[in-house]
Amino acid sequence: MGAGHHHQLYLPGDSVVHRLPPQCKLLAVFAFAIVVVATPRERFWAFAAYAVLLGAVALVARVPGTYVLRRMAIEVPFVLFAFLIPVIGLGERTTILGMSLSVPGLWAAWNILAKATLGVIASILLAATTEPRVILIGAQRLRLPALLVQIAMFMLRYMDVIVDEMRRMRVARESRGFEARDLRQVPVIARSAGALFIRSYERGERVHLAMLSRGYSGQMPILHDISASVRQWGIALALPAVALAVWGLSW
Amino acid sequence: MHVPDGFFNAATSVSAGAVAAAGVAVCLRGARRELDDRTAPMAGLVAAFIFAVQMLNFPVAAGTSGHLLGGALAAILVGPYTGVLCMAVVLLVQGVFFADGGLTALGINITIMGIVTVLVGWGVFRLVTRLAGGKVALAAFLGSLVSVPAAALVFTVLFWIGGTAPIEVGAVAAAMGGVHVLIGVGEAVITAVTVSAVLAVRPDLVYGARGLAKPLVLRGAEGTSTTVDEQPEPAAAPGKLRPFLLGGLGLALVLAGIVSFFASSSPDGLEAVAENKGFIDQASDHLFGSWALADYGEVGGIPVGVAGIIGVGAVLLVAGAVAYAARGRAKVKA
Amino acid sequence: MGTFVVNSLDVRQLAYAYPDGTQALFGVDLSIARGERVALLGPNGAGKTTLVMHLNGILTAGHGSVTVAGTPVRKDTLKEIRQRVGLVFQDPDDQLFMPTVKDDVAFGPANAGVRGEELDRVVKDALERVGMLEAADRPPHHLSFGQRRRVAVATVLAMAPEILVLDEPSSNLDPAARRELAEILRSLDVTVLMVTHDLPYALELCERSLILSGGVIAADGPTRELLSDAELLAEHRLELPYGFAIPAV
C-alpha cells in the first residue's frame, strides 16, 4: 500500500511557485481546471496552449518532467478506458489503421484524454510545490469547513502513523524469525492487520490527547505567516487568467 | 471509479456538485451530534484507512479498474454523517494531492463514492441489525456487500446520461455491475473483519454498536468494595433509521429527477433531436450556446444551462428539506 | 481573616475503567498543595498513568472528581485546565507530532496566543534547557529515544504551566540529563507531581511521596519515611536499588 507516499509528493524547493501562499495556488489550480474542462474539445490549439502554460509553471518551479511523468501513472486506468471508447463506441464509424472506430467515440476519447491529463498535471504541480499540511492550511483559509480540514489533517497524520506502525510491526516480525515467503503466512499477516487498525488508532488517539493537553482546539495554530499579498494573488492567478484568455481567443 | 476531468458533461458535473455540496452541508450539521473532540481523530483514521483500502485496485472489463470503496465501513465506525465527511475528505485529498479524480469531477465522485455508498451501506446495516437483532458483523457484511454494486449502478446510469462518450449502457452496466459485485464481496469481508476486530477490543469505537459498560467498583482503605452504577456520559446512541431512509429516498428522487431531466442531453439522444430540429448551427452560434460550461458545441448552452440551474434549485430544496427533517428529529430526541 | 488556601490538585474517590472493561482506578483520594513536589510511586500496572491522565482531563472520571487549583475538571473547563497543567507523557512518541522539533515546542505556546519573536524566544529557551537546541530543525521521530524524551519535556516547559505532571521523566535519559532535569524541576516555582520507579530520584527531588497500588492510594507521607519502611515498600513491589543507602540529612 502506498499510503505513505505523500512524502514523495512534495519536492522541496525555493522557487516563486513554492513560496506562493497555499490558498493562492489552490484557487489557481481549481480555476484552471474549470477553464480547461469548459473548453470545447474541437479547439485543439487551446489545449496545446494550456499544456505550454503548465510546462512554464513546471519550469519556474523546477519540477522535473520525469517526476511529472512518473506521477501521471495515476491516470492509466482512464487512458486505457479512453482508448477503448472508439472501439466499443456507438455512432458513425471510420477506419483507421485497419480498425473500425466510432467517430463520436474518437472525439470522446480525445476529450477525456486531453482534459484529464491537463487536470492531473495541474494537481501534480500543486502537490509537488506545496506540503500537504500547508495545502490544508490554505484550504482552511479558503473557508473549507473547519471540520473537513480537521479530518483531513488527522488523515494525513494517520497515514504516517499507519505506515510507521506497519514498519514497526514488520521489523518486529522479522526480528523474531518471520519471513513472508508463501501463502501459508497470510493468516499471520491478516491477524496482525486486525491489530494494526486498533494500534494505529490508539497511538493516534494518544497523540491527539497530547495535542489537546497542549491547548489544541480543532485548529492548527499558524506558526508561519501565510497571508497572501496582492502581488502573490496576482502571480498565482496569472495561470487561470492566461488560460481564460486563451479560451476567449479560441474562437 | 475516480472520475477524471472531462468525463462527464458540464450539466451533470454541476448538478452532482450541487448534490455533493448539499449532502456535505447536511452532514456537517449532523456530524456535530456524532463527533466530539475524542472521535475527531477516529474520523481521520477511518479516512486514512479508506484511503489505503482504495489503493487496492481490481481490473474491470473495458479497461478501467475498480477498487474497494469503504463507505459502509466509514458509516458503521463513525456514523453516517461523519462517514460521508470522511469519504468527502478522502476524495478531496486524492484529487488535490494525488491527482486521482478530477477537481471538476469532485461532485460526481463525492456523490457516487461518498453519499451513495454511505446511505446504502448504513441503511442496509441498520435494517439488518434491527431485523437480526444485534448481529453487527453480519450487518456490516451485508451493508458493504450491497453498497458497492449500488454505487457502480449509479455511476453507470449517470454516465449513460451525462457521460461524454457514446457507449452502450447495457454493456457498461453489465461489466461494472459484475465486477463490483465481486469487489463488494471483498469489501464485505474486510468490513466485517475490521468491525469485529474493533468491536472485540474497543467496542466504544464502533458507532453502530454503542451502548454498554460495566459498573465501577470502589475500594476502601480496609479492603471494602462498593459498586457504583452510574454512567457518566451516555454515549450518543446511533441515529434513528428513518432519517436515513428518508435521506436515501430523497437522494434517489433528486438523482432520478436530474437524470430524467438531462436524459435528453445524452449525446446520441440529443443529437438526434437537434438534427431533426436543425438547431445545431443555431445553437453553436448562439451567445449562450458557447457560454455554457458545456463540453459540447453540439449540445448547446441554453437548455443545459437552464436545466442545470433548475436542477440545482431542486437539489437544494430537497437537501434543505432533508436537513430540516434531520434537525427536527434531533430536537425531538433532546 | 484567615487566608483561604486552594490546593493545586484535589482528587476525590476517582474510579475509572478502560473501554475494554479493565478497571484501573478504584477510588483514589489525594490532595497536593501549591508549590509541593510530590512523587507518585507504585508497581507496574498500578494505575499511575491512568491517574495522571485524569489530571488534565485527557481521561474523564468514571466516578469521583478531580479539581485543579479550585476548578473542577469538566468539559467546559478543559481549556483552562490544560493551560494550567502541563503533562509529560510516559511515551515521548505520544507527545511529539509536528514535522520539526521547533514546531513541536512552539505548538503549545502558539495555541495560547504567543506569536512572533516572543514565540521564538520561548522555544529557544525551552530547547536550551533540555540541551536539544541543535536538533531544532530535525523531525522528532528521527531522534534517539532519550532525545525525544528531552524534547517532550521541552514542549511542556515552553507552556510555563502552574502544575507540572511528569510520567517517568527520567527513564531513558542519560545520567547527566537526569541530573539536569532534577535541577530544572528544582529551579521552577511550580507544583510538581512526578511518577517514577527511581526511588533515589524521588528522594532527591520530592519531600513527599504517594504510593499507588492496585488502583488506590496505599501510602502517603514524607519520602524519607516511606523509603525507610522496607516492609511497606516490599508490599508494593518497591525496593531500594543495589548499592544505594539513604543519605543522612
Place this chain on the structure above:
Amino acid sequence: MGTFVVNSLDVRQLAYAYPDGTQALFGVDLSIARGERVALLGPNGAGKTTLVMHLNGILTAGHGSVTVAGTPVRKDTLKEIRQRVGLVFQDPDDQLFMPTVKDDVAFGPANAGVRGEELDRVVKDALERVGMLEAADRPPHHLSFGQRRRVAVATVLAMAPEILVLDEPSSNLDPAARRELAEILRSLDVTVLMVTHDLPYALELCERSLILSGGVIAADGPTRELLSDAELLAEHRLELPYGFAIPAV
C-alpha cells in the same frame, strides 16, 4: 589440537548513516566472547540503539562488518542470525504486534517450528518469568508501559536465543521487576549485551562495560574500573547517581 574459540559478537569498523543523512556510527569495533555479560553505556544520541539494531540485521552496515558467532550478518544469513540473537527493543511498542500477549510471545518460537503443547509450555514459562501470565489473553497495547516492557522481554526469552541484546530493559520497570530481570539474566547461560543508563545496574550485572560516545567506542574495560573513573564518566555525560557508592568487593 587447541580449541578454536569463536566470539559471540564481532563488530569491525561499523559505520552507518540514517537515510536522512544523519551519521550515527563512525567506525565501531568490539568483540564479545561467548557467555560474557557486557554493558553498553553512553550519552543520549551516542548511537547505542543504532549499533544494537545492526546486531541482528535490522539495519545493515553502511561500512564495516558484523559477525555473530562466526557467521557474518548478510541477507542470506539473516534468518539464522535472528534465531541466534534475541533483541529487546528500547520501545516495547516496537516489539509487540499480535492481538494478544499469548500470541505475541508464541510468535517467535512458532516461527522456529515449535508447535502444540511444547509451544504452550514455552509461552507459559516465559510469561511466568516476567510475571505477566495473568495478562496472557489481553491485547498488548492495552497494558501499562511497564507491563509491555515485561512482555517484550518475554517474547525474546521464549525464543531461547544464544545471544541476548537488550536496549534499556530496566527502564519503566518497577524496582522489584528490575531485580527480577537481573536474576533472570544471571540465571541464563547466554551472552548478554545490555544498553543502559542505569550505572548501578550495569555494575550489578555486568563484569565488563563499553562506553559508546559520538558513534565510536570511547572506553572498554571492567565496569568497576570505568565507573571509578569520574573524569572518564563526566566526559561522556555519565555519572553515578545521588546516594550511590560503589560497594566494596
